[in-house]
Amino acid sequence: MKNLRLLIVDDSELMCSHLARILKDIDGVEITGVALTMEDAFRSIAEDMPDVAILDICLPGGSGIDLLKKIKEGSARTRVLMYTHYPYPPYERKCRKLGADYFFDKHSDFDRLLNVVKQLADESLRGQDLKLCR
Numbered sequence: 001m002k003n004l005r006l007l008i009v010d011d012s013e014l015m016c017s018h019l020a021r022i023l024k025d026i027d028g029v030e031i032t033g034v035a036l037t038m039e040d041a042f043r044s045i046a047e048d049m050p051d052v053a054i055l056d057i058c059l060p061g062g063s064g065i066d067l068l069k070k071i072k073e074g075s076a077r078t079r080v081l082m083y084t085h086y087p088y089p090p091y092e093r094k095c096r097k098l099g100a101d102y103f104f105d106k107h108s109d110f111d112r113l114l115n116v117v118k119q120l121a122d123e124s125l126r127g128q129d130l131k132l133c134r
Helices: 013-023 038-048 064-074 089-097 110-125
Strands: 004-009 029-035 052-055 079-084 102-105
Touching: 004 013, 004 038, 004 110, 013 029, 013 110, 029 038, 038 052, 038 064, 052 064, 052 110, 064 079, 064 089, 079 089, 079 110, 089 102, 102 110
Parallel strands: 004 029, 004 052, 052 079, 079 102
Antiparallel strands: none
C-alpha cells in the first residue's frame, strides 16, 4: 500500500491552490509539490518522482506539451493528466501522441479529473500498477 504521489503544474497560483486543497483530501493522495513555471516543474519531477503529474499547457518558460514530452522520455511510469483551458482537438491529438494519459478541459471536466485521480489513488493503495482508464 502506498499513496499516489501527485505534482500539480499550472501557471495560476489560484488554480494550483484550489486543486491541491481538493486533491489532498482524497484518500491515498499525497501532493508532492506545486510548480508555477517550467523550471520549477522540471526540478520537482527530478526531486520528487511523482506517480502523476497534472499539467497545464501554458507555462512560463515553456509549455506543458514540452514538459509532457520530457516526462515521457525520462519516466514512462509517471502518468500525465493534461488539464487546460485549450481543449482544442489539435492540442489533444499532439498530447496523446506524446504520451498524455488523459486530456481534460478546465471548463467542463473537473469532475472527470477528480474521478480519475480517485481511481488511480485507489489502485495505488491496493498495490496495483496504475492502469489507464481514458
